[in-house]
Amino acid sequence: MKHRSAAVPLSLLAAAVVVYASLYPFEGWRWPLGTWWSFLISPWPRYWTGFDLAFNLVGYMPLGFLLCFATVRTGASPFGGWWLAVVLGSALSMLLELLQNFLPSRVPSNVDWALNAAGAALGALLAVVVFRFGGATRWQSWRDRWFVAHSGGGLTLLLLWPLALLFPLPVPLGVGQVADRLRVLITEWVAGTPAQTWLASWFAHDALATPLAAATEFGVVLIGQLLPCLVLYAISAPGWRRVVLTSGAASLGLATTTLSTALNFGPEHGLTWLTPLTLTAWGAGTLLALLLCWISSRAAAALGLVAATALVVWINQAPPDPYFAQSLAAWEQGRFVQFHGAAQWVGWLWPYAAMLHLWVMAVGRFKP
Secondary structure, three states: OOOOHHHHHHHHHHHHHHHHHHHHHOOOOOOOOOOOOOHHHHHOOOOOOOOOHHHHOOOHHHHHHHHHHHHHOOOOHHHHHHHHHHHHHHHHHHHHHHHHHOOOOOOHHHHEEEEEEEEHHHHHHHHHHHHOOEEEEEEEEHHHHHHHOOOOHHHHHHHHHHHHHHHOOOOOOOOOOOOOHHEEEEEEEOOOHHHHHHHHHHHHHHHOOOOOHHHHHHHHHHHHHHHHHHHHHOOOOOOOOHHHHHHHHHHHHHHHHHHHHHHHOOOOOOOOOHHHHHHHHHHHHHHHHHHHOOHHHHHHHHHHHHHHHHHHHHOOOOOOOOOHHHHHHHHHOOOOOOHHHHHHHHHHHHHHHHHHHHHHHHOOOOOO
């Protein structure tokens, strides 16, 4: 095949999200009091909600779809791909339900397992329908025209970018802020050591950092919109198609950031992030991307590597924000706590994964 299927890394990511959502918050591990498998013969739970049932069913559908799609793309029949997706999805769900016996905050359930297995089966069935009606062939034909060979890694990054933007960000489009979390981890690691006093004074001084200058905030928003466009350019040939792709990326960045603001602060505040500064920076990032439509893929990768480095340096200088902290607290206590965790990790790691991908594309020694 000319292209590696993006369904392979995406299925692995979907499995990682399922594991995270099933075992969160990963605290309080202890040996179970009863037998591990007693939940399999338990009666229907007394307390349940329609949201929980729908979440357990729908949560496994992407995994089933991607597993089946990836299997068929490697040469298996659609029916064989469906069976493998159902078996793997059911086995993963059973393993996670068993592990929930060791977590006091989680309750294993045969209903959850059945719904997870059904979700994987429905997702895989949807993939079979896509193959039967030629959807995969049309996708492959479109991908051959629009993207270079072996573009699966870049496409995976681009599909994850909107998820990264849904996590509350200190600056619009400013993904990759890990400094505060690393500060907490390092403080815990050095507790009780001679380095504790020195690090405590250094971190206290760092916590009093002044707000980002207007020029720095402008740069974060500009590069936050430019970077996914450069990832696109690294996997596409120069030409008019990049104009279409850039327009789509700009619209997606605008729409997803608006959705994130609405989720965090209420629908009536969805557009409050569009201040004169951020709107100008978003437009400048889009315009700059359009001006770069004709550069080579390797040049785009090299420029994207520089842009990603600048983004993570600037965004990690952003100080704690009280409204940002309030929004995080709402996500952590809310109904979508598992989704919050997945979006949080993607928001943290996306620019660093982009840097690795762009470096590989720039040096040209390996295929992404």
